[in-house]
Amino acid sequence: MTIPPLPRPLLLKPGDPEAVRELFERIAPRYDQLNDLLSLGLHRLWKRQAVAWLRPRSGQHLLDLCCGTGDLALILATKVRPAGRVLGLDAAQAPLDLARRRAVAQPWLALQWQQGDALATGLADASQDGAVMAYGLRNLADPAAALRELRRLLRPGARAAVLDFNRPDLAAGLPAQAADRFQRFYLRQLVVPAARLAGLPEEYAYLEASLERFPLAAEQRLLAREAGFRQVAHRPLAAGLMGMLELVA
Numbered sequence: 361m362t363i364p365p366l367p368r369p370l371l372l373k374p375g376d377p378e379a380v381r382e383l384f385e386r387i388a389p390r391y392d393q394l395n396d397l398l399s400l401g402l403h404r405l406w407k408r409q410a411v412a413w414l415r416p417r418s419g420q421h422l423l424d425l426c427c428g429t430g431d432l433a434l435i436l437a438t439k440v441r442p443a444g445r446v447l448g449l450d451a452a453q454a455p456l457d458l459a460r461r462r463a464v465a466q467p468w469l470a471l472q473w474q475q476g477d478a479l480a481t482g483l484a485d486a487s488q489d490g491a492v493m494a495y496g497l498r499n500l501a502d503p504a505a506a507l508r509e510l511r512r513l514l515r516p517g518a519r520a521a522v523l524d525f526n527r528p529d530l531a532a533g534l535p536a537q538a539a540d541r542f543q544r545f546y547l548r549q550l551v552v553p554a555a556r557l558a559g560l561p562e563e564y565a566y567l568e569a570s571l572e573r574f575p576l577a578a579e580q581r582l583l584a585r586e587a588g589f590r591q592v593a594h595r596p597l598a599a600g601l602m603g604m605l606e607l608v609a
């Protein structure tokens with residue numbers, strides 16, 4: 361399997377908060393469509409697994425960090441009814457606008473949306489009964505600080521799920537090396553060409569670049585423990601192409 365180089369010089373710098381926010385402002389109108397296409401709808405299954413880990417209950421206050429267009433916040437809001445509420449927080453305005461529009465169609469759900477930084481939310485200590493972050497951690501300038509902020513927001517015993525791409529650990533042997541090659545093939549040969557049809561090739565080439573600076577599963581576990589989580593596990597999904605941190609505060 362020959363893997364071609366990235367299609368164009370990457371101008372977007374992973375880890376630069378303003379560049380990342382602008383990127384998500386630009387791709388917001390096509391984000392959901394491309395997500396469904398490029399994962400063959402499987403992102404919904406992985407998000408359901410994050411919800412299953414959280415075990416949401418009626419009356420809880422839950423947080424969806426880096427909520428984007430609100431997929432997880434909307435699911436969680438159906439689970440915390442009638443007395444609970446879900447807050448979706450994202451740095452970019454355009455995905456939040458789409459999330460708000462989706463929520464309008466289900467006015468019985470208690471949802472709030474906030475534009476803000478996942479690294480400094482401004483929310484109160486121990487104010488959340490649980491939290492999710494899907495495909496957000498990889499985009500943040502400082503994953504360690506993000507996990508500290510997440511821990512600060514959770515009441516003791518609360519659960520959190522952090523779902524993202526998984527960076528295969530090449531030192532782990534042949535299966536991980538095969539996963540790494542398949543992931544690069546997928547990102548370069550499927551994701552970028554599909555995004556090109558939507559006029560967003562460079563924006564989606566960013567995915568591979570962001571993955572390169574993303575902590576390995578073992579590093580994520582360590583960061584989560586250092587952030588103060590008392591229970592930490594990292595579960596590979598989709599044969600190790602995706603991964604989920606399962607955390608208890």
Ligand SMILES: C[S@@+](CC[C@H](N)C(=O)[O-])C[C@H]1O[C@@H](n2cnc3c(N)ncnc32)[C@H](O)[C@@H]1O
Pocket residue numbers: 377380381384385425426427428429430431449450451452455476477478479493494495496499500501
């Ligand atoms: C790949 S999208 C994921 C959206 C959604 N969670 C999902 O899984 O469909 C990443 C989101 O993180 C947001 N984001 C990036 N940096 C952020 C930050 N510092 N604080 C909050 N949100 C941020 C982006 O605006 C974008 O909507």
